[in-house]
Amino acid sequence: MSEPTKAPAASGGSRASTKKELPEHFKSYKHVWVFIEQERGQVHPVSWELMGAGRKLADKLKVELAAVVIGPEGEATQHAATEAFCYGADLAYVVADPLLTDYRNEAYTKALTDVVNTYQPEILLLGATTLGRDLAGSVATTLLTGLTADCTELDVDADGSLAATRPTFGGSLLCTIYTLNFRPQMATVRPRVMPMPDRVEKIAGRIITHPLGMIEDDIVTKVLSFLPDRDSNKSNLAYADVVVAGGLGLGSPENFQLVRQLASVIGAEFGCSRPLVQKGWVSSDRQIGQTGKTIRPKLYIAAGISGAIQHRVGVEGADLIVAINTDKNAPIFDFAHMGIVTDAIRLLPALTEAFRARLSPHSRDRIAS
Amino acid sequence: MHIVVCIKQVPDSAQIRVHPVTNTIMRQGVPTIINPYDLFALEAALALRDQHGGEVTVLTMGPPSAADSLRKALTFGADRAVLLTDRFFAGADTLATSYALATAIRQIGETFGAPDVVFTGKQTIDGDTAQVGPGIAKRLNLLQLTYVAKISGIDLTGRTITAERRSEGGVQILQTRLPCLVTMLEGTNEIRRGGMADALRAARAEIVTWSAKDAGVEDISKCGLRGSPTIVKRVFAPSARAEKAVLVDFSERAPADALIADLFKRQPKLEDELSTLARGY
Known part of the structure; x- marks a missing residue:
């Protein structure tokens, strides 16, 4: 991704490469692909979210949508491929080999690069997970093509080029990036940024298998062991129905307790904006925004968060955003649905008490009587 | 051992303001810092050097003013600093950046000794792509370990490295061969405060400054804007x-x-x- 110092209107013009002049050998590159990420037999939901986005691109381009499944031989990989059809795939490419049981960069890079070079897609989408980012960077560099990270919007323009929009400058602005003259056009998208498409029961369609063509001795990196996270340690922030988060407006790390108290009363997950992680008040797995988690809850309460783009892109999918901020000009009021101009430190305890009273099992009887 | 750490000087994003009319970044007065993610890479490198002996070279690509960040890295205890600066590098996307840095790392190897490990941060706070580390590894044909939480061991005679890598559902314990590239996870260590001796040395130190030609770039068309397959067509504030x-x-x-x-x-x-x-x- 380029990092322009000014708007392209001022810096463009002289660049030959801003014109689309696709070299002849790239013209055969067709169709939209989604890399289906699985780790230890589980497909990461971001892959299905990407199938939804990829379906729209493929329909607009009037081409096919393919799933690329890479993994060990056996049921899990087969199942991932057949599931892909339920999420909109027209066909699936499968590279199944025992050497692909654990994710290792060397083997996965070879598998994906080989399939791309053989079957030549115009667009390749991957989830911006630790696996997806590790793989995408290697594959794009091997193919010497463009890769746009952490897109928040994907579209195709009139001449059929992928328009990938993402935050830039630490999330102060958005930019739209093109890979005009190289193929495939690659992009990653973070989990939860795209809505989960409906699963429609379908019989599997065309499956094209491709060999890995490696032996264990070809792969230098060995997995000595794997320590799975304990579920209790994992925050369910990205998939929570209700989220309460705090920002710098809380004033002190102690006041973050107010966020946690409200969250516990309404059964919410708690989170925070980036500055709080940078200050060390809250651990990084609780960060919401472009560089943290993207959330799509039914209710999101943001307390003392100003709403920089980097935060905005992580919460825009929420059904109802309630913002509490002392500054009535804070950008968060541009995208919140309901705003309360007040000090979160005063309002949070009051809200906690009011919710507790309202949600307690007897409260409705009391109101009724 | 010889360790190269790639760092980037970035605007302190907490202080970036956008001009309300022109939608351009107002850079005046915005302080620059070493990309915070890179400090975890630097500390990991310094700790390895303390343990195994050798040298740490910090490398950055940027305008001449990026020398400030290199000097800062020297005050933390790095032994040598290399600044890659040339107008040909301007406007580089991640693919062109990885070409320039990989070329410079090769030159560092020839000039100061081949590196055993190349470190980068997980990502930068201005670009947030996490693509340059894997890009450098691929171009130098190094094995890559990304999102590393801990380096459990290095065997310089057996030429192996063992590390804990954060993955989606847990931690992979990986062993691979040296030389390799490591991208370090945030929150995994705390950058040391350099001593007085380091501060004095840093103040006097000569920053090795290379143009594209000095670094051994043979094909200028692979650098900067010309070498970038991605094109930023539009920058805008969200409505x-x-x-x-x-x-x-x-x-x-x-x-x-x-x-x-x-x-x-x-x-x-x-x-x-x-x-x-x-x-x-």
């Missing part, structure tokens, strides 16, 4: 929603329970859902 937030009052006349009543009026199903969730806790 406000059609309707801004409905501002509601919080006061003695409108206490918190009135707010909640208002909330539930907007989302009629919310009250039942919250009641269910609240009971689960």
Whole structure:
């Protein structure tokens, strides 16, 4: 991704490469692909979210949508491929080999690069997970093509080029990036940024298998062991129905307790904006925004968060955003649905008490009587 | 051992302001810092050097003023600093950046000794792509270990490295061969405060400054804007929603329970859902 110092209107013009002049050998590159990420037999939901986005691109381009499944031989990989059809795939490419049981960069890079070079897609989408980012960077560099990270919007323009929009400058602005003259056009998208498409029961369609063509001795990196996270340690922030988060407006790390108290009363997950992680008040797995988690809850309460783009892109999918901020000009009021101009430190305890009273099992009887 | 750490000088994003009319970044007066993620890479490198002996070379690509960040890295204890600066590098995307840095690392190897490990941060706070580390590894044909939480061991005679790598559902313990590239996870260590000796040395140190030619770049068309397959067509501020937030009052006349009543009026199903969730806790 380029990092322009000014708007392209001022810096463009002289660049030959801003014109689309696709070299002849790239013209055969067709169709939209989604890399289906699985780790230890589980497909990461971001892959299905990407199938939804990829379906729209493929329909607009009037081409096919393919799933690329890479993994060990056996049921899990087969199942991932057949599931892909339920999420909109027209066909699936499968590279199944025992050497692909654990994710290792060397083997996965070879598998994906080989399939791309053989079957030549115009667009390749991957989830911006630790696996997806590790793989995408290697594959794009091997193919010497463009890769746009952490897109928040994907579209195709009139001449059929992928328009990938993402935050830039630490999330102060958005930019739209093109890979005009190289193929495939690659992009990653973070989990939860795209809505989960409906699963429609379908019989599997065309499956094209491709060999890995490696032996264990070809792969230098060995997995000595794997320590799975304990579920209790994992925050369910990205998939929570209700989220309460705090920002710098809380004033002190102690006041973050107010966020946690409200969250516990309404059964919410708690989170925070980036500055709080940078200050060390809250651990990084609780960060919401472009560089943290993207959330799509039914209710999101943001307390003392100003709403920089980097935060905005992580919460825009929420059904109802309630913002509490002392500054009535804070950008968060541009995208919140309901705003309360007040000090979160005063309002949070009051809200906690009011919710507790309202949600307690007897409260409705009391109101009724 | 010889360790190369790639760092980037970035604007302190907490202080970036966008011009309300032109939608351009107002850079004046915005302080620059070493990309915070890179400090975890630097500390990991310094710790390895302390343990195994050798040297740490910090490398950056940027304008001449990026020398400030290199000098800062020297005060933390790095032994040598290399600045890659040339107008040909301007406007580079991640692919062109990885070409320039990989070329410079090769030159560093020839000039000061081949590196055993190349470190980068997980990502930068201005670009946020996490693509340059894997890009450098691929171009130098190094094995890559990304999102490393801990380097458990290095065997310089057996030429192996063992590390804990964060993955989606847990931690992989990986062993691979040296030389390799490591991208270090945040929060895994704390950058040391350099001593007085380091500060004095840093102040006097000569920053090795290389142009594209000095670094051994053979093909200028692979650098900067020309070498970048991606093109930024449009930079813009997001539009406000059609309707801004409905501002509601919080006061003695409108206490918190009135707010909640208002909330539930907007989302009629919310009250039942919250009641269910609240009971689960």
